[in-house]
Amino acid sequence: MTHDELLEKIDSVFYEEGGGLRLDKALSAVVKLHSPCTGDDHDDSPALVGVPCICVSCDGLEYPCPTIQVIEKELG
Numbered sequence: 001m002t003h004d005e006l007l008e009k010i011d012s013v014f015y016e017e018g019g020g021l022r023l024d025k026a027l028s029a030v031v032k033l034h035s036p037c038t039g040d041d042h043d044d045s046p047a048l049v050g051v052p053c054i055c056v057s058c059d060g061l062e063y064p065c066p067t068i069q070v071i072e073k074e075l076g
Contacts, residue, residue, distance in 0.1 A: 001072060003036050003063075009075055031071060036063040 001009070010027050036053045055065035064072065 003031070003068075006068065006072060006075075007031055010071075027071065030067065033057050034063075034065055034067045 007028060010024060010031065034055050034057050037056055052062045055061050055063045055068070058065040058067070
């Protein structure tokens with residue numbers, strides 16, 4: 001799932017089910033912190049096809065990083 005899809009899923013889970021505890025904001029903040037790289041370094045140019053994108057917060061780990069993988073797994 002893409003980073004934007006994950007953020008949308010978090011919003012839909014908490015808002016459609018009533019959330020209540022405002023954990024949606026905390027979880028969204030973590031997902032936003034662990035975002036994939038963006039910009040010219042990792043666009044869709046032919047020279048970069050197959051080059052993995054990295055998590056901007058995880059010091060060089062590929063995106064999705066372990067943090068995002070756990071969140072995706074728990075959200076189903």
